[in-house]
Amino acid sequence: MMKQGDRITKARVATLALVFAAVIASLAFDTGIGTPSSFGIGQFFLLCPLGGIEALLASKALVPVTLISLAVVTAFALLFGRAWCAWGCPAPVIRKFFRRDPKVEGAKGAGDCDDPSALAEEAARATAAPASFPHACSAAREVKGAAASLRRIVRDKRTWALGAVLVATLVAGIPLFCLVCPIGLTFGTVGSLWHLVVDKQVTMSVVVFPAALAVELVLYRKWCMNLCPVAGLLNVFGHLARLFRPRIDASTCLRASQGKPCEVCASACAERIDLHAKDAAVQLGECTRCGECVKQCPTASIRIAVKPAASVVAQSGRAVQAAASNDRGDDKSVAPG
Amino acid sequence: MPASNPTRRTFVIGGAALLASVVVGAGARPFVAEADVLRPPGALPESEFMARCIKCERCVSVCPTDVLEPLGVEGGFMQARTPVLGFANGSCTFCDKCREVCPTAAIGAVDPYAPERGRIGAAILHEDRCLAFLETNSCGICVDACPYEALSFDAGRRPVVDEAKCNGCGECVRICPANVFTSFSGGKARGIEVVTEKTFRAGEGA
Numbered sequence: 001m002m003k004q005g006d007r008i009t010k011a012r013v014a015t016l017a018l019v020f021a022a023v024i025a026s027l028a029f030d031t032g033i034g035t036p037s038s039f040g041i042g043q044f045f046l047l048c049p050l051g052g053i054e055a056l057l058a059s060k061a062l063v064p065v066t067l068i069s070l071a072v073v074t075a076f077a078l079l080f081g082r083a084w085c086a087w088g089c090p091a092p093v094i095r096k097f098f099r100r101d102p103k104v105e106g107a108k109g110a111g112d113c114d115d116p117s118a119l120a121e122e123a124a125r126a127t128a129a130p131a132s133f134p135h136a137c138s139a140a141r142e143v144k145g146a147a148a149s150l151r152r153i154v155r156d157k158r159t160w161a162l163g164a165v166l167v168a169t170l171v172a173g174i175p176l177f178c179l180v181c182p183i184g185l186t187f188g189t190v191g192s193l194w195h196l197v198v199d200k201q202v203t204m205s206v207v208v209f210p211a212a213l214a215v216e217l218v219l220y221r222k223w224c225m226n227l228c229p230v231a232g233l234l235n236v237f238g239h240l241a242r243l244f245r246p247r248i249d250a251s252t253c254l255r256a257s258q259g260k261p262c263e264v265c266a267s268a269c270a271e272r273i274d275l276h277a278k279d280a281a282v283q284l285g286e287c288t289r290c291g292e293c294v295k296q297c298p299t300a301s302i303r304i305a306v307k308p309a310a311s312v313v314a315q316s317g318r319a320v321q322a323a324a325s326n327d328r329g330d331d332k333s334v335a336p337g
Numbered sequence: 338m339p340a341s342n343p344t345r346r347t348f349v350i351g352g353a354a355l356l357a358s359v360v361v362g363a364g365a366r367p368f369v370a371e372a373d374v375l376r377p378p379g380a381l382p383e384s385e386f387m388a389r390c391i392k393c394e395r396c397v398s399v400c401p402t403d404v405l406e407p408l409g410v411e412g413g414f415m416q417a418r419t420p421v422l423g424f425a426n427g428s429c430t431f432c433d434k435c436r437e438v439c440p441t442a443a444i445g446a447v448d449p450y451a452p453e454r455g456r457i458g459a460a461i462l463h464e465d466r467c468l469a470f471l472e473t474n475s476c477g478i479c480v481d482a483c484p485y486e487a488l489s490f491d492a493g494r495r496p497v498v499d500e501a502k503c504n505g506c507g508e509c510v511r512i513c514p515a516n517v518f519t520s521f522s523g524g525k526a527r528g529i530e531v532v533t534e535k536t537f538r539a540g541e542g543a
Binding site: 030175200203 | 364399441
């Protein structure tokens with residue numbers, strides 16, 4: 001069987017290819033599927049949540065169709081968080097094509113635990129974590145987690161970009177971000193090329209759109225990390241989206257089981273999420289479900305888990321029992337958990 | 338160290354960002370409603386249309402006659418990718434599909450037989466280009482083609498537009514052969530053209 005990481009990569013490529021195919025088919029056969037800015041069949045459609053909010057703010061009117069499809073999109077975002085960013089958005093692929101992925105900034109994500117003793121301690125803590133949280137304080141943990149998520153959202157540059165975009169849109173009276181959105185510009189390029197070739201419509205758009213894209217994604221590498229207000233908006237929902245998050249199997253993870261300073265998963269992550277950090281569950285609010293950590297892990301200890309988990313680093317199957325009995329020394333009669 | 342105080346820093350950066358976004362927004366405002374282009378039938382008034390259109394191009398992709406096309410950047414940076422009508426490929430049949438698929442309701446319903454309650458635009462004849470004006474009895478294709486009987490012949494068998502019946506569907510523009518027949522002398526324009534209500538009124542007043 002193919003490894004989960006490879007399967008995810010293949011599925012992502014296929015999904016994005018499908019998006020492009022749908023956009024072109026929609027132009028060719030007048031089906032009206034549209035572009036990711038808004039797609040669907042006839043009166044049943046989804047629309048870009050940011051575009052929808054912008055349109056509502058700019059027109060200062062509550063448009064029923066827009067509100068309904070915004071509600072549906074919100075439901076998706078609450079389930080899958082920022083999956084759009086890895087599965088539908090063309091920006092990462094464009095950047096990768098030009099080999100302009102942002103550089104990994106050293107061990108910034110795991111700065112506070114460089115010496116082996118701290119690592120071992122952390123490993124021990126991680127191993128003990130599932131057992132040391134009784135159900136009674138799960139509510140308190142939830143509140144603490146929500147506060148930490150909120151702090152993280154407020155500190156994120158993309159949240160600020162989102163705020164600036166919405167204010168500017170309200171003042172301008174036109175969805176301003178749509179003008180420079182890399183997603184819109186990508187499919188605008190596809191559309192303008194289509195109209196150039198098929199309808200002989202000659203416009204400068206064919207040159208201007210790709211040029212704008214190049215400035216945003218190729219010259220400036222960190223669009224997705226620092227500026228994208230769509231990511232900023234999805235982050236808000238992402239912190240509540242618990243499905244399909246990556247989880248570490250502590251029994252095989254080099255770091256959790258042997259205390260080795262492995263940081264492969266953290267450096268593979270485009271969002272710079274450190275799964276071993278104390279606040280990993282909070283950081284995972286920004287997870288795009290891209291599966292790179294799953295793919296890159298040298299011991300294949302990371303899996304995308306469908307259901308939400310209490311802890312990011314978890315023991316699995318036999319390992320749980322083994323670890324639990326180790327914790328309690330000779331007392332074999334105590335049940336784990 | 339007041340400079341590194343996170344609250345103060347946040348406040349300063351936040352204030353600057355707010356100010357910058359207000360300036361950008363206000364700077365963009367004058368350019369919003371300036372385009373004088375043919376919008377899909379039933380489109381809201383230009384400033385309201387621009388407020389709602391998110392440039393998703395769904396209307397362009399659903400249009401069965403391909404009369405809708407995205408405006409190029411030449412038409413204005415703010416207006417690029419918004420839908421406009423181009424009659425080189427087709428004319429509008431008022432099929433209503435663009436209204437149906439618009440996710441922000443920027444396009445409303447319209448009755449093609451009641452142009453006074455809203456229309457794409459109105460046709461105007463260019464007497465210097467229309468073949469019937471250049472040579473008597475030479476052409477009258479548009480009069481036969483008009484689906485709304487808005488075109489008729491005058492005493493000299495030259496086309497006349499009935500402004501009250503014309504809804505700007507563009508069928509006359511699509512089939513006008515003037516650009517073909519005058520191409521030897523460098524003429525690319527057609528003998529009849531659909532212009533926006535705004536331009537039409539301005540032309541009437543002049």
